[in-house]
Amino acid sequence: MLARRVLALLAGCILCAAAPAWAQSSDTTTAPTAATPPTGPEKPDKPAKPAYEVTGFRSARFGMTEAEVRAAIQKDFSVKPDAIRKTANAIERTAALMVTVPALDPGPGSATVVYILGYQSKKLIQVNVVWARDPKAEKADTGPYIVAGVQLVNYFNEFSWREGRVNLGIPVGPSTLLLFGAEDDKTGAVQVIADGVAIERKAEGRVEAAPQAAGQVSLKVSYIADRTNPDIFRLERGKF
Numbered sequence: 001m002l003a004r005r006v007l008a009l010l011a012g013c014i015l016c017a018a019a020p021a022w023a024q025s026s027d028t029t030t031a032p033t034a035a036t037p038p039t040g041p042e043k044p045d046k047p048a049k050p051a052y053e054v055t056g057f058r059s060a061r062f063g064m065t066e067a068e069v070r071a072a073i074q075k076d077f078s079v080k081p082d083a084i085r086k087t088a089n090a091i092e093r094t095a096a097l098m099v100t101v102p103a104l105d106p107g108p109g110s111a112t113v114v115y116i117l118g119y120q121s122k123k124l125i126q127v128n129v130v131w132a133r134d135p136k137a138e139k140a141d142t143g144p145y146i147v148a149g150v151q152l153v154n155y156f157n158e159f160s161w162r163e164g165r166v167n168l169g170i171p172v173g174p175s176t177l178l179l180f181g182a183e184d185d186k187t188g189a190v191q192v193i194a195d196g197v198a199i200e201r202k203a204e205g206r207v208e209a210a211p212q213a214a215g216q217v218s219l220k221v222s223y224i225a226d227r228t229n230p231d232i233f234r235l236e237r238g239k240f
Contacts, residue, residue: 107131178193
């Protein structure tokens with residue numbers, strides 16, 4: 001099944017922790033100790049991964065005003081001002097600037113980049129990069145989206161993240177897979193999500209195969225400024 005193949009890809013492509021330079025022998029006369037250090041050339045320590053701090057996407061940085069975000073979009077993608085569309089989220093009372101570009105590696109085909117402006121601050125709080133297949137298609141090939149997703153996982157895995165806060169290959173819906181999710185040491189987070197893929201799920205001890213979702217397949221990367229307290233509209237406690 002696809003989820004199993006995805007997890008196999010993740011396991012095969014992600015670097016594992018280095019094995020110890022030597023294993024202690026059961027013979028105490030030859031086992032390395034503080035008095036008798038191991039002989040032979042020493043192996044250099046594996047370089048530490050640089051820490052990733054989620055600050056935005058390309059030239060767009062969290063905290064930018066709408067005008068600054070528009071300028072960053074034009075700089076990054078060389079588009080005209082009228083190529084940037086603005087929409088509103090009635091539930092969260094946020095606004096979003098959207099631009100569609102014909103190609104954006106590593107995803108297949110065109111991509112839509114969505115810049116979300118906070119409810120109160122009116123400044124950039126999140127960026128979503130989305131590659132999506134035409135929902136009118138009768139059948140969609142998930143392969144290119146999964147390949148691109150694994151490439152993104154490999155990229156993000158080259159960095160260090162908040163200890164214990166990295167997740168790989170977790171089903172989060174009937175046909176949705178969290179390929180990668182991680183938190184930085186501050187308030188930011190990154191998620192790589194594949195949607196519209198056939199995955200295996202366990203129910204009452206059984207393994208079930210979910211059917212391929214018709215038409216719609218997408219891959220999304222989300223850069224989140226504040227994972228615990230996003231700047232969106234919420235009803236105050238005690239109001240109802």
